[in-house]
Amino acid sequence: MSSTTSIHGMWSSRLAFILAATGSAVGLGNVWRFPYTAGEYGGGAFVLVYLLCVAGIGIPIMMAEIMLGRRGRQSPINTMKSLAREEGSSPAWQLLGWMGIVAGFLILSFYSVIAGWTLAYVFRAGSGLFAGADAAVAQAMFEGLVSDPERLLAWHTIFMVMTTLVVARGVASGLESAVRWLMPALFLLLVVMVFYAAEAGDFGSGFAYMFSPDFGKLGSRFGEALLSAMGQAFFSLSLGMGAIMIYGSYLNSRASIAQNVIIIAGMDTLVALLAGLAIFPIVLANGLEPGSGPGLIFQTLPIAFGQMPGGALFGAVFFILLVFAAWTSAISLLEPITAWLVENRGFSRPRAAALGGSLVWLLGIACLLSLNVWSDVKVFGKGFLDLFDYLTANVLLPLGGVLIAIFAGWIMRRASSADELGFTERSFVYRLWLLLVRFVAPACVIIVFLNAIGLI
Ligand code: PHE
DSSP: OOOSOOTTOOOSSHHHHHHHHHHHHSSHIIIIIHHHHHHHTTSHHHHHHHHHHIIIIIHHHHHHHHHHHHHHOSOHHHHHHHHHHHTTOOGGGHHHHHHHHHHHHHHHHHHHHHHHHHHHHHHHHHTTTTTTOOHHHHHHHHHHHHTOHHHHHHHHHHHHHHHHHHHHHOTTTTHHHHHHHHHHHHHHHHHHHHHHHHHHSOHHHHHHHHHSOOGGGGGGGHHHHHHHHHHHHHHHTTOSSSHHHHHHTTSOTTSOHHHHHHHHHHHHHHHHHHHHHHHHHHHHHTTOOTTSOTTHHHHHHHHHHHHSTTHHHHHHHHHHHHHHHHHHHHHHHHHHHHHHHHHHHOOOHHHHHHHHHHHHHHHHHHHHHTTTTTTTOOBTTBOHHHHHHHIIIIIIHHHHHHHHHHIIIIISOHHHHHHHHTOOTTSHHHHHHHHIIIIIHHHHHHHHHHHHTTOO
């Protein structure tokens, strides 16, 4: 039988867990990454594949990941080691935990740079800089920021300090109260933005852009689009690198995992769709290019805030809430390595968080330089920021997710998984879950991989 508590602390209630996990899932992935990636692949078809991936792959894998975490009650590396032992399998499964640590480092290094842009935009919005901005002004403003390494470094540093401080104190305390109020506030503000987009933008075209799939438009980029939509689902749900696993390890043994997962994935998806509905009508009404890349929301939202009454205050509040959303995601990215350093190296929590945070900070410098001074340095045709983003979302997270599904579905005894999920082995939901983690999720991921590299 597994232990019932973690040495790193426990969530005070089921609600606290839902809030923390939603805080991890909802972040820049929804508001920044989803619109620009959907825009790169022409909208509808991408969105449809993304939604299918969330439902058919994301939800069952999230259940598996939380289940493994709760049964192991340690950092992902040690959880996988001890669960593999318990199930009579190879200790090599701990490599899954290590892969997650690497993915977490890479993700947080660029995530923090983008969160830095968001911080910068709080002040730009608040100081009334957006007033009357048109597309050209908004673009010039964005380019001014990304071409300035010193400013990027300052914001990146501030964000990493914020993240490290919370992880140093322990995530079980403090996180819930922040998420409890700020997440609904962000949600509300996005709804208001959608209404604004409906009034001032071209809502009909924006809606059609997102929801009428046209696979024909993808042409030779079909495989790439599938991979990116799947990667976006993993990224947005925080799956495949141990963040959700470690949050599961702080969850009490009685809470129903399936129910929680539906709520978390549902809210995450809703926020992404709302962000899309707020952005695309404005993009299309202003003749902007939906596929213009990572700067999309930073070049679009200022136009909206610059036109709407009270836009300075509204814009500042919006970017503050987005910073919070990014913060609660970043915390979950730093937690697995911190917990491992505490467990295996005997570090105090503050020291562990500081070491992890510093390494990420260093790696982040390579990312921010790739936007300007090092813009000629390419690895596999990409600068560091793009490379880390692509490699984690499209390769490491799906791979980690599949290994989690395989472990939960094939290695773990049914008695163990059914017990931990709180189902009987014969129940419909358990059998559906088993079917999805055993066959559907691994097959889909492998087919999409092979297809993207042109093998099928
Ligand atoms: N899900 C977060 C977001 O959408 C990013 C994240 C990815 C967090 C992986 C943890 C692990 O912003």
